[in-house]
Amino acid sequence: MAVAAVAAAASLVDVRGATVPMPTVTGPLGASAAGDPARDYPLNASVVDLKGRGYLEQEFFIEGTASRFTTPPQATGTVVDGGHPYKTRIIVRRPATAARFNGTVLVEWNNVTAGRDLDIDWFQTYDHLTRSGYAWVGVTPQWVGVGALKAWSPARYGTLNVTHGGTLANDELSYDVFSQAGQAVRNPGDVNVMGGLRVERVFATGHSQSAGRLGTYVNSVHPLGKVFDAVILHGGGGRVRADLDIPVWKLLAETDVQNQAANRQPDTKLFRTWEVAGSSHVDLRFRTYSTQFGPRDGSPTAPGFVSAASRGAPPSGSATGPSRGAAAGGVPSLGASPSSGTRGTTGAPGCDRPSYSHIPFYQVFNAAIDHLVRWAKDGTPPPSAPPLEIATVGPPAVIARDADGNALGGIRLSQHAVPTAVNTGVNTGPGFCRLNGSHEPFTADRLASLYPSHAAYVGAVKEVAARNLRAGYILKVDADATIAEAEQSNLGR
Structure with a gap:
């Protein structure tokens, strides 16, 4: 494996993040073409044509010693002990030239609920980011992500470890490892993971289980x-x-609100929650992107990993819907076959409703990122948004719905407020069906009416x-795309 450079020994810096050690950085690592049977390329290498967008992708190893922390609820922790060696990987996707860089870096805590690294926030926002x-x-x-890397390519990733040689099995080091990764971005040493780009702001982000861990981290x-300027x-x-x-x-799909509604917090000068009606925890965009690299890379998981789905439990930090056989969040049945769980090409076999909401949650995410830059840079707060309407608080909450079964309240994108289907954040069935939401097209008669x-x-x-667009919930490029899609449709012709 080719290595361009190795940083000097870890050191401390004297700017923001001064108490966080600077890790030793190795890279960028050499890589064969994605799909190479030898697997000497980054697991989850982007399926997006980054070069055509003026971007590049590089992988680095970071290593050093990490501390364990106490994590009292909504209170500052303390150091339990330090000196635990670790080594892990980061993937950087950035503009190839300084002229293309806007100064902001999103550092994602990759999700491991499926037994491997998944860069879910990248899935959702890569068009806007690039x-x-x-x-x-x-x-x-986390150990699950590292374990999957090592199982997938021992030659490339065999030296990685975030458990101090197996003695710390509960991701105790993950918080400091994440801080040090942010430090490598914010205050680069001899090996500059940003290629010399001038970094002005560093945001932390994560989805589902990773959001749960980030919530603990930020508190x-x-x-x-x-280390970070916003979360x-x-x-x-x-x-x-x-x-x-x-x-x-907090950016929440309809699915997530089921277990968050009883615990809502009001917006403040430095806190916002946006809830997107009709959207699901795992949506069509997520599914479409992940199926592109899955056949290429296979489905590696960490040895010893047992998924939340197989345990019948929701991923940590996420929400769960009602049990199988219960009324799915108050959504009236449109006659979907419980056995097939599929409509068109978007279903997940075995789910009680056709899987994957088609509501483009990513459009709201895109707008939020731009708002967050202004919020962190000069204190300009983003707009507040109405919450989803709740029929029963729960948990799990039952969301109020119209006669068709679409949710009331929340941010209502055109695809929801001008519906052609029932899109929800609820589903039932085995595995992760409860996270997929559902999409059931209206009948021709209903559309005509x-x-x-x-x-x-x-x-x-x-x-x-x-x-x-006026409210600030979407960007003009996404408003234009939504209108163009409607104009190109055959509905009503």
């Missing part, structure tokens, strides 16, 4: 090191303390897209 000049860094701080560990808790995370000094943003002409449909879409 269009707008952001950089993205994916971090593998208990961030105050000790203050996005996507699809999870517990209550956030009120005295933090950086913006924290709603939209007597193509012009009526397009006009309604334009009105809602314009309203969401």
Whole structure:
């Protein structure tokens, strides 16, 4: 494996994050073409044409010694002990030139609920990130992610370890490992993982289980090191303390609100929650992206890993729907076959409803990222948004719905407010069905009753897209794309 450079020994820096050690960085690592049977390339190498977007992808190893922390609820932790050796990988996707870089880096805590690293926030936002000049860094701080890497390519990843040689099996080091990864981005040493780009802001982000861990991190560990300028808790995370000094943003799908509704917090000067009606924890965009690299890389998992799905438990930090056989969040049945669980090409076999909401949650995520830059940079707060309406608080909460079964309240994108289907964040069935949400198209008669002409449909879409754009919930590029999709449809013709 080719190695371009190896950094000098770990050292401390004297700017933001001064108490966080600087890891030793090795890389960028050489790589064969993605799909090489020898597997000498990054697991989860991007399926996006990064070069065509003026971007590049590089993998680095970071290593050093990490500390364990106490993590009292909504309070600053303390160091338990230190000196635990670790070594893990990070993946950097960044503009190839300084002219393309906007100064902001998103550092994602990769999700391991499926037994391997998944860069879910990258899945959702890569179009916007690469269009707008952001950089993205994916971090593998947990033993499951490292174990899957080693199982997939022992030659490339065999030296990685985040358990102090197997003596720390509960991800005790993950918080400090994540801090040190952020430090390598913010205050690079001899090996500059950002290729010399001038970094102005570093945001932490993570989805589901990773959001849960980031919620703990921002409450208990961030105050000790203050590496990050803002945090996005996507699809999870517990209550956030009120005295933090950086913006924290919860972005929740309808699925997530089921277990978050009873624990909502009001918006403040440095806290926001946005809830997106009709969206699901695992949606069509997630599914579409992940199926592109799955056949290429296979499905490696860490030895000894037992999934939350097989245990019948929700991923840590996420939400779960009602048990199988219960009314799925109050959604009226449209006659879907419980045995097939499929409609078109988007179903997950065995789920009680056709899987994967088609509501483009990523459009809201894109807008939130741009708002977060202004919020962190000069204190300009983002707009607040109405919450989803709740019929029964629970948990799990039952979301209030219209006669068709679509959720009331929340951020209502055109695809939801001008519906052509029932899109929800609920489902039932085995495995992770409860996270997939559902998508059930309206009948032709129902569509005709709603939209007597193509012009009526397009006009309604334009009105809602314009309203969401004015409110700041979506960007113009996504509003334009939504309108173009409606104009190209055959509905009402």
